[in-house]
Amino acid sequence: MASDTPTRRVLNRSRLEADIAAVAVRVFAECGYEGASVATIAEAAGLSKQNLMYYFPTKQELYQRVLDDVLDDWLARMSSLAEADEDSVPGDVLRAYVQAKLRFSREQPYASRVYAMEVIGGAQLYGEQIRARVVPVLKRDIDVFERWIAAGRIAPVDATHLLFAIWAMTQSYADFSAQMGLVLGRRQLTRRDFDAAEETIVRMVLAAVRMPGS
Secondary structure, eight states: OOTTSOOHHHHHHHHHHHHHHHHHHHHHHHHHHHHOOHHHHHHHHTOOHHHHHHHOSSHHHHHHHHHHHHHHHHHHHTHHHHTOOTTOOHHHHHHHHHHHHHHHHHHOHHHHHHHHHHHHTTOTTTHHHHHHHHHHHHHHHHHHHHHHHHTTSSOOOOHHHHHHHHHHHHHHHHHTHHHHHHHHTSSSOOHHHHHHHHHHHHHHHHHHHOOTTO
């Protein structure tokens, strides 16, 4: 067996670490970084505290792993805009972008909340990673808008703030879902709610970039 082939032990460790992170994201989302304890996460994961700390020696290391996983997923879902080519239809690309962001809120609400709580707190523990990984993607997205504007395919728009608005609108369906549920009179948002959100947000975004007379 080649020396660089992962052993079963390595694969098992990677799988267990991923399982621990999947449990930890919920605890961090519910309790915040300060309120979450290693003991609570270990109990939720069905492990002893000592066993969990074998894989993640400190709470901060586990928190960093959780946020790494969150950001990996978040950025992967945002890739459709940065990867748009010359033949891409702006309206189709923007709709796909909104859909992907809303799917993240629907499928990964705890992940969205953990990320939001870190940012609201000033990104004290994860700011460098956000700066290093999110900023380059945002710049590529802005480049796409600038190409569309230069080619007369969309109206001139402040792409940075339009993207900020899309993030805020889509992520609120995870971060403020409890409030929305209370207002709507139900315990949790439904798929129909997300479909209605998608149609509303897409209409607003397309109106912002629509060429005069189109």
